[in-house]
Amino acid sequence: MKNTKKESIKKINLTIDGIQVSVDEGTTILDAARHLNIHIPTLCYHEDLCVAGNCRVCIVEQEKVKSLPASCATPASEGMVIHTNSMKVRLARKHIVELLLSEHNADCTKCYKNGICEIQSLASQMLTGDHMFLDLVPDHKYTIDMFNTAIIKDDSRCIRCQRCVRTCEELQGVSALGVAYRGNHMKISTFYEHPLFEVVCTNCGQCVNRCPTGALIEKNYIDQVWDAIYDTTKHVVVQTAPAVRIALGEALGMPPGKIVTGKMVAALKRLGFSAVLDTDFTADLTIIEEGNELLTRLKKALLEKDPNVSLPMFTSCSPGWIKFIEHTFPEFLGNLSTCKSPQQMFGALVKTYYCEKSKLDAKNVVSVSIMPCTAKKFEANRPEMRSSGYKDVDYVLTTRELGIMIKQAGLDFEALPEEHFDSLMGASTGAAVIFGTTGGVMEAALRTVYEVVTGREIPFEGLNITAVRGTEGEVREASLTIEKTKPEWKFLEGVELKCVVANGLAHAKKVMQDVKDGKANYHFIEIMACPGGCLGGGGQPIPTNKDIRTKRKQAIYEEDLGMSIRKSHDNPEVQLIYKEFLGHPLGHKSHELLHTHYTPRKRY
Amino acid sequence: MSDTKLKRVDLIFGEYSNVKYKVLADTIKLPNDKILEDLLESGLRGRGGAGFPTAMKWKYTAQAPGDEKYVVCNADEGEPGTFKDREILTRVPRKVFSGMAICGKVIGAKKGFIYLRGEYKFLLPELLRELEGYHENAKSIGLDFSIEIRLGSGAYICGEESALFESMEGNRGEPRNKPPYPTTFGYLGKPTVINNVETFVNIMMIMRLGPIQFKMLGTTDSRGSKVFSVSGDTPIAGIYELELGMPLDRFVDEFGDGDTKAVQVGGASGFCVPRKKFKDTVIGFEGVPTGGSMMLFNSSRSMYNVLHNYLEFFEEESCGQCTPCRVGCQQLRKGIEAVKKGDKKSQYLEQLMKLSESMKLTAKCGLGQSVANSFSSIVYNFKEEMIY
Ligand SMILES: Cc1cc2nc3c(=O)[nH]c(=O)nc-3n(C[C@H](O)[C@H](O)[C@H](O)COP(=O)(O)O)c2cc1C
Ligand code: SF4
Ligand code: SF4
Ligand code: SF4
Ligand code: SF4
Ligand code: FES
Numbered sequence: 001m002k003n004t005k006k007e008s009i010k011k012i013n014l015t016i017d018g019i020q021v022s023v024d025e026g027t028t029i030l031d032a033a034r035h036l037n038i039h040i041p042t043l044c045y046h047e048d049l050c051v052a053g054n055c056r057v058c059i060v061e062q063e064k065v066k067s068l069p070a071s072c073a074t075p076a077s078e079g080m081v082i083h084t085n086s087m088k089v090r091l092a093r094k095h096i097v098e099l100l101l102s103e104h105n106a107d108c109t110k111c112y113k114n115g116i117c118e119i120q121s122l123a124s125q126m127l128t129g130d131h132m133f134l135d136l137v138p139d140h141k142y143t144i145d146m147f148n149t150a151i152i153k154d155d156s157r158c159i160r161c162q163r164c165v166r167t168c169e170e171l172q173g174v175s176a177l178g179v180a181y182r183g184n185h186m187k188i189s190t191f192y193e194h195p196l197f198e199v200v201c202t203n204c205g206q207c208v209n210r211c212p213t214g215a216l217i218e219k220n221y222i223d224q225v226w227d228a229i230y231d232t233t234k235h236v237v238v239q240t241a242p243a244v245r246i247a248l249g250e251a252l253g254m255p256p257g258k259i260v261t262g263k264m265v266a267a268l269k270r271l272g273f274s275a276v277l278d279t280d281f282t283a284d285l286t287i288i289e290e291g292n293e294l295l296t297r298l299k300k301a302l303l304e305k306d307p308n309v310s311l312p313m314f315t316s317c318s319p320g321w322i323k324f325i326e327h328t329f330p331e332f333l334g335n336l337s338t339c340k341s342p343q344q345m346f347g348a349l350v351k352t353y354y355c356e357k358s359k360l361d362a363k364n365v366v367s368v369s370i371m372p373c374t375a376k377k378f379e380a381n382r383p384e385m386r387s388s389g390y391k392d393v394d395y396v397l398t399t400r401e402l403g404i405m406i407k408q409a410g411l412d413f414e415a416l417p418e419e420h421f422d423s424l425m426g427a428s429t430g431a432a433v434i435f436g437t438t439g440g441v442m443e444a445a446l447r448t449v450y451e452v453v454t455g456r457e458i459p460f461e462g463l464n465i466t467a468v469r470g471t472e473g474e475v476r477e478a479s480l481t482i483e484k485t486k487p488e489w490k491f492l493e494g495v496e497l498k499c500v501v502a503n504g505l506a507h508a509k510k511v512m513q514d515v516k517d518g519k520a521n522y523h524f525i526e527i528m529a530c531p532g533g534c535l536g537g538g539g540q541p542i543p544t545n546k547d548i549r550t551k552r553k554q555a556i557y558e559e560d561l562g563m564s565i566r567k568s569h570d571n572p573e574v575q576l577i578y579k580e581f582l583g584h585p586l587g588h589k590s591h592e593l594l595h596t597h598y599t600p601r602k603r604y
Numbered sequence: 605m606s607d608t609k610l611k612r613v614d615l616i617f618g619e620y621s622n623v624k625y626k627v628l629a630d631t632i633k634l635p636n637d638k639i640l641e642d643l644l645e646s647g648l649r650g651r652g653g654a655g656f657p658t659a660m661k662w663k664y665t666a667q668a669p670g671d672e673k674y675v676v677c678n679a680d681e682g683e684p685g686t687f688k689d690r691e692i693l694t695r696v697p698r699k700v701f702s703g704m705a706i707c708g709k710v711i712g713a714k715k716g717f718i719y720l721r722g723e724y725k726f727l728l729p730e731l732l733r734e735l736e737g738y739h740e741n742a743k744s745i746g747l748d749f750s751i752e753i754r755l756g757s758g759a760y761i762c763g764e765e766s767a768l769f770e771s772m773e774g775n776r777g778e779p780r781n782k783p784p785y786p787t788t789f790g791y792l793g794k795p796t797v798i799n800n801v802e803t804f805v806n807i808m809m810i811m812r813l814g815p816i817q818f819k820m821l822g823t824t825d826s827r828g829s830k831v832f833s834v835s836g837d838t839p840i841a842g843i844y845e846l847e848l849g850m851p852l853d854r855f856v857d858e859f860g861d862g863d864t865k866a867v868q869v870g871g872a873s874g875f876c877v878p879r880k881k882f883k884d885t886v887i888g889f890e891g892v893p894t895g896g897s898m899m900l901f902n903s904s905r906s907m908y909n910v911l912h913n914y915l916e917f918f919e920e921e922s923c924g925q926c927t928p929c930r931v932g933c934q935q936l937r938k939g940i941e942a943v944k945k946g947d948k949k950s951q952y953l954e955q956l957m958k959l960s961e962s963m964k965l966t967a968k969c970g971l972g973q974s975v976a977n978s979f980s981s982i983v984y985n986f987k988e989e990m991i992y
Contacts, residue, residue, distance in 0.1 A: 056966045099931035
C-alpha cells in the first residue's frame with residue numbers, strides 16, 4: 001500500500017552545481033542539495049519548524065532568473081539549474097552575514113554560546129574580519145531580560161530569525177514570544193514587552209534549544225556549584241535525571257544515542273561531588289505515589305461514587321507542563337497529580353531522609369540536580385518547594401552545563417571508566433529510566449498499577465507496553481482492560497483503563513481542549529512539555545532534531561531492557577525508604593515531603 | 605506645436621452610462637473564455653506597480669483547483685506621492701465594483717474584498733452606501749458576488765499582496781515566501797486574484813470599448829491610459845489620466861516649472877531620471893514603469909535630502925523580517941550620512957551601490973527589492989550632491 005503511494009509522487013529533475021539530481025515534487029532546493037551532500041548555509045531554517053525564509057543566507061543562483069531565491073523556501077522545479085557558490089551568491093551572502101553582524105553585539109568572549117554559535121561559525125567561514133559596513137549596535141537600544149530564574153533573553157545577540165517564535169507557537173502552542181514593531185525597530189518580544197517571568201512562558205527551553213545564537217540561553221549556575229564543591233564545610237549531593245545519561249555524550253563530542261551512565265557518574269565524582277545519586281530513585285517513588293493516587297481516585301469515583309473526584313488524572317512531573325496548565329487551563333489544576341516531580345521529591349528527601357541516614361546537618365548539605373530541562377530551574381525556585389525546611393534543590397544544571405563543567409575540569413570524558421551511583425538514593429529500575437521519553441511515565445505506572453491490582457505482572461511480552469510508547473508529534477491513546485483483580489480491587493474488574501500520552505505543549509493543548517469540551521473520556525493522561533519527552537528537553541545538548549531525538553529514545557529503551565529490575569515497586573531502596581522512613585504510600589510523611597499544590601496564573 | 609501636447613484621456617473618470625451597472629450586466633452574459641480572450645487581446649498589465657499581465661493572473665486563478673476563491677482589490681495606496689486610487693474610489697466606485705464582479709465570475713469566486721488604506725477611512729461611509737446599490741443590482745441581474753471592505757492598519761508593507769492577505773487574516777503583516785503565488789495560495793490559502801483599484805477600472809474600459817479600441821492607446825508594451833499623481837515642483841499638481849508610453853521630456857514640458865532637474869517616476873520605490881535623460885525615457889513598462897506617482901524636482905532641491913527621506917521611509921516601513929531589507933536600509937541611510945559628513949570616503953558609495961544590488965537580488969519581497977531603484981539612480985546621477 002505504502003509503495004503505490006510513493007510511486008505516485010512526481011519526480012523533479014534539476015541540476016545543482018553541475019550535478020543532476022532527481023527529487024520528489026515539493027522538495028526544496030536546500031533539501032535537494034543536501035541529497036548531494038552540498039552544504040548551503042542556513043540560519044532561520046530549522047528542521048523542526050515551518051519554513052520562514054527570512055535570514056536569506058541560503059540564497060542560490062538560478063539560471064535564467066534575475067533574483068537569488070532562498071533555497072530553504074523554494075521548491076525545486078523541472079529543469080532548474082542551480083549554482084550554490086557562484087560569484088553572485090558569494091558576494092550577496094557575504095553582504096547578508098555582514099549585515100547581520102553589523103546589528104549584532106558580537107563580543108563572543110563574553111557570550112555563553114561562544115564556540116557553539118551558528119552566526120559565529122558562519123562569520124568565521126566567510127572571513128568577515130574586515131567589517132564591510134558601519135556598526136549599528138550603538139543605534140539600537142537592546143535590552144537583556146535576566147529577571148527569570150531559568151532563561152535569559154539578550155536582544156543584542158538576536159539575529160531575528162524567529163526560530164524561537166515559531167518554536168513557541170508551533171511546537172508549544174504557548175506563543176509567549178512574538179515579533180514586535182517594524183523595520184529597524186523590529187524585535188522579538190513578549191506581551192507588552194513584559195519580562196519573561198511575568199508572561200505565559202513555561203520555561204520549557206525549547207526556544208533555547210533552537211536559538212542559533214546567544215540571544216536565548218539558560219541561566220547558568222555553574223560558578224555557584226563550583227563554589228559549593230570547593231567549600232569544605234559543604235556536603236554536595238548531586239542527582240541526575242534519566243534523560244541526561246543518554247544525551248550528555250553529545251555535549252562532549254560523542255554521537256547521539258550513546259548511553260554514558262557510568263562515565264557520567266565517574267565524571268561527577270571527579271568533579272568533586274560528595275555523593276552521586278540518581279533521580280531514577282525518586283522516579284520509581286513517583287510511580288508508587290502516583291499509581292496509588294490514581295487508584296485512590298478510581299476507587300472514589302467507581303466504588304464510592306464520589307462526584308467531586310477529579311478524573312482524568314494528569315501526570316505532574318514536567319514543570320513546563322505545570323506552568324502551562326496553571327496559565328491556560330487553571331480550572332483543571334485539581335486533576336493534576338499532587339506528586340512533585342522526581343527532582344523535587346529527591347531534593348526534599350536529600351535534606352531529610354538522606355541527612356538522617358548519613359548523620360548530616362541539612363544546613364551543610366547542598367543539593368544539586370542535573371536535568372535535561374530548563375523549567376526545573378524555575379521549579380526549584382518555586383516557594384512551595386521548601387518542604388524540608390530548606391530549599392529542596394539548591395541548584396539545577398542542564399545537561400549542557402554539566403558538559404561545560406566536565407570540559408572546564410579537563411576530563412577526557414570518553415576515556416573515563418564506568419562507575420556506579422552511590423547507594424541510599426542511587427538505585428534505579430528500567431521503569432524509572434523510561435521517564436526520559438514520552439509514554440515512559442505511563443508505561444512505568446501501568447507496570448506497577450496492574451500488578452498492585454491483580455497481583456500479576458502486566459501481560460505484555462518483556463513488560464514492554466508498546467501501545468503507550470508515544471511518538472513525537474503524536475497524541476497516543478491506549479486502553480487496558482483489568483481482569484481477575486485481587487479481592488480488594490474488585491470494583492476494577494473488567495474496567496477498561498483509558499490512557500492518553502502527549503508530548504509537546506501544542507499537543508497537550510489539543511488533548512486539554514478535548515477534555516474541556518467533554519469529547520474525551522480518559523482516566524489517566526501523561527503530558528510531557530517537550531517534543532519526545534525529557535529526551536528532547538530544553539536543557540539538552542544543541543543541536544536538536546528528530547533524528548537525534550530518535551537516537552536518544554532508542555538509547556533509553558535499550559537502557560530499560562538492560563536493567564535487571566524493570567518495575568518501580570521492585571526497587572530495593574524504594575522498598576527500604578517506605579519501611580524506614582515514609583511508612584506507606586500517600587502516608588503522612590509522603591504528603592508532607594513528596595506532594596504539593598498548584599497556583600492558578602493569568603492567561604497572558 | 606500642438607503635437608507636443610500630451611494626449612489627455614477621459615476614460616477612467618468618464619461618466620457612467622445612464623443605466624446603472626449596464627456594462628456589468630452586459631458582460632456577465634458573455635462566456636468566461638470570451639472575457640479572458642478580450643483581456644489578453646487588450647494587453648492590460650496591472651496598475652499596482654509590478655505590471656503583471658492581468659489576463660494571465662485571472663486565467664491561472666480560474667484554472668487553480670478549489671471551489672473557494674477570492675477577489676481582492678488592493679486599495680492600500682501607500683506609495684509616497686500616490687493618491688490616484690483615492691480619486692478613483694471617490695469618483696467612480698461602481699467601475700471598481702463591476703471590475704471585481706467580472707473577475708469573480710471569471711475565476712469562480714463569490715466573495716470580494718476591498719482592502720482600504722487606513723488613512724482613507726473617511727471614504728468608508730460613501731463607499732458602503734454605494735455598495736448597497738451594487739448588491740441590489742447584483743441581485744437583480746442574478747450575480748452571486750458580494751463585496752466587503754476591510755480597513756488596513758496604515759502600514760505600507762500591507763500593500764504587498766501576501767502581507768495584505770496576512771493582515772486580512774488577522775496576522776502580522778509580513779510578506780510570505782513565493783511561490784506559492786496568490787493565484788493558487790492567496791487569502792486564507794485559497795486561489796485569489798489581487799488587483800489594483802485602477803486595474804479593475806481598466807477591465808471595465810476594455811469591456812465597454814472592446815480590446816481593439818483600448819489597444820489604440822499607448823504602446824505595444826504599455827497598452828491603455830493611466831492615472832498619474834503629479835506632485836513636487838509643478839504649478840499644476842494633481843491627478844491626470846494620460847496615455848501610457850509617453851516620452852518624459854514631453855511630460856516635463858507640460859508639468860514642469862521650467863527648472864526641472866529630475867523626475868522621480870514611481871515614487872520612493874521607483875527610479876529617478878535626471879534632466880539629461882528626459883529625452884530618452886519612456887514612461888511605461890518598456891521604459892520606466894510607474895504605479896502612478898510622478899514627482900518633479902527643480903534645481904533648488906537637494907537630491908541628498910530626497911534620497912535620505914526615501915531611505916528613512918524604507919527603514920521604518922520595512923516589515924523587518926528579512927536581513928537584506930531590515931539591515932540594508934539602515935546601512936544605506938547611515939552610509940550616505942557618513943559619506944556626507946566625511947566619516948567615510950566617497951568610494952564607500954560604490955560599496956553601498958553593491959549592497960543595494962544585493963538587496964535587490966535577495967530581499968524577500970518587492971519592498972526590499974526596490975530600494976535599489978531610487979538609491980542607485982539617485983547616487984549614480986547625483987553623486988556630487990551626495991559627497992559635497
Ligand atoms: C511594499 C509594497 C507595497 C505595495 N503597495 C501596493 C498598493 O498600495 N497598491 C497596489 O495596488 N499594489 C501594491 N503593491 C503591489 C502588490 O503587491 C500587487 O502586485 C498588486 O496589488 C497587484 O495588482 P495589479 O496586478 O493590478 O498591479 C505593493 C507592493 C509592494 C512590494
Ligand atoms: S551570539 Fe554568537 S556571534 Fe554573537 S556574541 Fe555570542 S557567540 Fe558571538
Ligand atoms: S532569540 Fe534566537 S531564535 Fe529568536 S529570533 Fe533571536 S536569534 Fe532567532
Ligand atoms: S521557554 Fe518555552 S514557553 Fe517560554 S518562550 Fe521559550 S518556547 Fe516559549
Ligand atoms: S524585503 Fe523588507 S518588507 Fe519585504 S519581507 Fe523583507 S524585510 Fe519585509
Ligand atoms: S535559511 Fe533560508 S532564508 Fe533563512
